[in-house]
Amino acid sequence: xxxxxxxxxxxxxxxxxxxxxxxxxxxxxxxxxxxxxxxxxxxxxxxxxxxxxxxxxxxxxxxxxxxxxxxxxxxxxxxxxxxxxxxxxxxxxxxxxxxxxxxxxxxxxxxxxxxxxxxxxxxxxxxxxxxxxxxxxxxxxxxxxxxxxxxxxxxxxxxxxxxxxxxxxxxxxxxxxxxxxxxxxxxxxxxxxxxxxxxxxxxxxxxxxxxxxxxxxxxxxxxxxxxxxxxxxxxxxxxxxxxxxxxxxxxxxxxxxxxxxxxxxxxxxxxxxxxxxxxxxxxxxxxxxxxxxxxxxxxxxxxxxxxxxxxxxxxxxxxxxxxxxxxxxxxxxxxxxxxxxxxxxxxxxxxxxxxxxxxxxxxxxxxxxxxxxxxxxxxxxxxxxxxxxxxxxxxxxxxxxxxxxxxxxxxxxxxxxxxxxxxxxxxxxxxxxxxxxxxxxxxxxxxxxxxxxxxxxxxxxxxxxxxxxxxxxxxxxxxxxxxxxxxxxxxxxxxxxxxxxxxxxxxxxxxxxxxxxxxxxxxxxxxxxxxxxxxxxxxxxxxxxxxxxxxxxxxxxxxxxxxxxxxxxxxxxxxxxxxxxxxx
Ligand code: AMP
Numbered sequence: 001x002x003x004x005x006x007x008x009x010x011x012x013x014x015x016x017x018x019x020x021x022x023x024x025x026x027x028x029x030x031x032x033x034x035x036x037x038x039x040x041x042x043x044x045x046x047x048x049x050x051x052x053x054x055x056x057x058x059x060x061x062x063x064x065x066x067x068x069x070x071x072x073x074x075x076x077x078x079x080x081x082x083x084x085x086x087x088x089x090x091x092x093x094x095x096x097x098x099x100x101x102x103x104x105x106x107x108x109x110x111x112x113x114x115x116x117x118x119x120x121x122x123x124x125x126x127x128x129x130x131x132x133x134x135x136x137x138x139x140x141x142x143x144x145x146x147x148x149x150x151x152x153x154x155x156x157x158x159x160x161x162x163x164x165x166x167x168x169x170x171x172x173x174x175x176x177x178x179x180x181x182x183x184x185x186x187x188x189x190x191x192x193x194x195x196x197x198x199x200x201x202x203x204x205x206x207x208x209x210x211x212x213x214x215x216x217x218x219x220x221x222x223x224x225x226x227x228x229x230x231x232x233x234x235x236x237x238x239x240x241x242x243x244x245x246x247x248x249x250x251x252x253x254x255x256x257x258x259x260x261x262x263x264x265x266x267x268x269x270x271x272x273x274x275x276x277x278x279x280x281x282x283x284x285x286x287x288x289x290x291x292x293x294x295x296x297x298x299x300x301x302x303x304x305x306x307x308x309x310x311x312x313x314x315x316x317x318x319x320x321x322x323x324x325x326x327x328x329x330x331x332x333x334x335x336x337x338x339x340x341x342x343x344x345x346x347x348x349x350x351x352x353x354x355x356x357x358x359x360x361x362x363x364x365x366x367x368x369x370x371x372x373x374x375x376x377x378x379x380x381x382x383x384x385x386x387x388x389x390x391x392x393x394x395x396x397x398x399x400x401x402x403x404x405x406x407x408x409x410x411x412x413x414x415x416x417x418x419x420x421x422x423x424x425x426x427x428x429x430x431x432x433x434x435x436x437x438x439x440x441x442x443x444x445x446x447x448x449x450x451x452x453x454x455x456x457x458x459x460x461x462x463x464x465x466x467x468x469x470x471x472x473x474x475x476x477x478x479x480x481x482x483x484x485x486x487x488x489x490x491x492x493x494x495x496x497x498x499x500x501x502x503x504x505x506x507x508x509x510x511x512x513x514x515x516x517x518x519x520x521x522x523x524x525x526x527x528x529x530x531x532x533x534x535x536x537x538x539x540x541x542x543x544x545x546x547x548x549x550x551x552x553x554x555x556x557x558x559x560x561x562x563x564x565x566x567x568x569x570x571x572x573x574x575x576x577x578x579x580x581x582x583x584x
Pocket of ligand 1: 250301341
């Protein structure tokens with residue numbers, strides 16, 4: 001298959017901001033593709049060769065990519081760099097220079113998908129002394145044979161900055177439209193949520209239609225999208241929503257991990273599918289040796305503890321384990337304990353379809369408990385007094401609050417979904433401010449006065465789970481110290497976009513747009529209606545969305561969350577409504 005057909009499709013996707021149009025472009029394109037090709041194309045559309053959780057990234061340094069562009073287009077390094085400094089995107093630089101070159105060159109072989117995948121694999125695997133040279137050489141070869149549009153996407157893929165605007169939700173819609181029907185969409189989404197592998201799902205659907213994905217199930221080594229909690233503003237409302245009786249667990253202030261324990265190896269994934277195995281060698285070893293069965297997938301919260309007293313320490317302490325070097329001394333100076341709260345798989349059995357009480361029972365019988373491996377504290381709550389007492393004991397133990405969990409027959413583990421089977425209630429809901437929000441940075445405004453020459457304010461967004469879009473809720477300029485303002489370009493500029501991405505909704509026009517990647521915790525005075533902000537637009541009032549008044553950065557960068565784990569549109573709408581209830 002010719003790569004130019006694929007690159008042209010990416011260009012069409014990029015040129016529209018309508019999700020419906022993207023879906024139909026993709027659905028038309030998917031029709032008749034070889035299943036294995038479809039799998040590769042899905043990964044490439046996300047800038048990858050593998051599913052998200054694959055441990056190796058393609059990411060070539062921009063300087064290396066520029067060298068390849070320079071040789072392939074016959075332009076001096078200085079000219080290419082100058083253009084790149086102006087434009088800021090290797091893909092557009094390559095496109096511009098290759099398009100000029102193409103008018104002169106006749107001797108090139110059209111690129112095929114097979115060649116692109118094989119060359120990208122070479123780049124990915126290149127190691128050792130001459131690896132940088134070899135990568136540049138392989139990329140130069142591809143660029144030599146590519147059209148201007150192909151060059152744009154190849155450079156973005158190798159730079160780790162591919163973006164065509166089609167979110168996972170849009171690809172799922174397109175797969176349903178092409179290989180099944182609307183009614184099958186939830187089943188396709190479930191298969192994706194338990195495998196986190198859209199390429200695999202596409203390939204299976206292309207091979208066998210819906211029959212191809214019916215046997216897709218959880219297995220060790222393949223992370224599962226995590227289940228998330230809704231929130232309510234008071235404990236009585238939590239209990240009422242749960243039907244007057246529920247389980248409550250401590251809500252630990254640590255790092256969530258999903259542990260895949262199989263044979264002699266243990267892999268830990270963060271909630272955004274990063275591989276955390278090397279950060280917690282002690283937890284891996286403890287889980288492996290304490291497991292009574294052979295294979296399991298469990299979830300728990302890793303919490304740092306005081307080496308002298310064993311008391312739980314705040315979240316910031318466990319993030320020190322994210323370092324790469326000298327893990328041996330970190331293991332000693334920052335001991336960590338895992339508090340397990342769920343089991344998703346045990347010895348050949350998918351546990352996700354069992355109700356919570358059964359999963360909890362299996363979990364408690366499956367591990368030996370010790371200083372490194374514990375169970376989350378849990379109580380059955382039947383009235384408001386018990387709820388208040390449980391919450392107070394959680395706070396006294398230095399937890400963030402409680403997680404209420406449904407005990408009903410339908411309390412299965414809902415991979416990838418946020419719902420009322422779990423409800424969180426945190427300490428900050430007790431305080432004057434409404435709550436904190438985890439918001440994605442989608443844009444920046446240049447600073448003035450004391451902030452001249454730096455970013456002065458950021459445009460922040462919530463996530464729309466249904467459409468895959470990011471909708472602005474505030475312009476954030478408070479709570480930044482000088483060190484943070486100085487660090488912003490390093491944190492954000494790699495996600496800079498030339499234009500507003502099609503999946504961003506806002507009435508504001510920042511100086512710089514970013515692909516949503518960085519998540520910050522933001523506190524606010526309250527929620528108001530605003531014509532400029534597009535979250536829940538038109539829900540509470542025609543022509544207005546919901547915005548956060550007096551937003552303030554709390555100082556916490558949520559690097560444990562990916563952009564699609566930001567506060568959602570429906571959460572912000574519920575919180576807006578709650579302001580008018582008795583709860584706040
Ligand atoms: P939030 O990050 O505020 O959306 O809260 C959800 C997070 O709380 C989960 O992703 C877990 O990391 C964490 N958590 C802490 N304790 C528990 C628990 N007992 N059950 C479930 N999640 C928990």
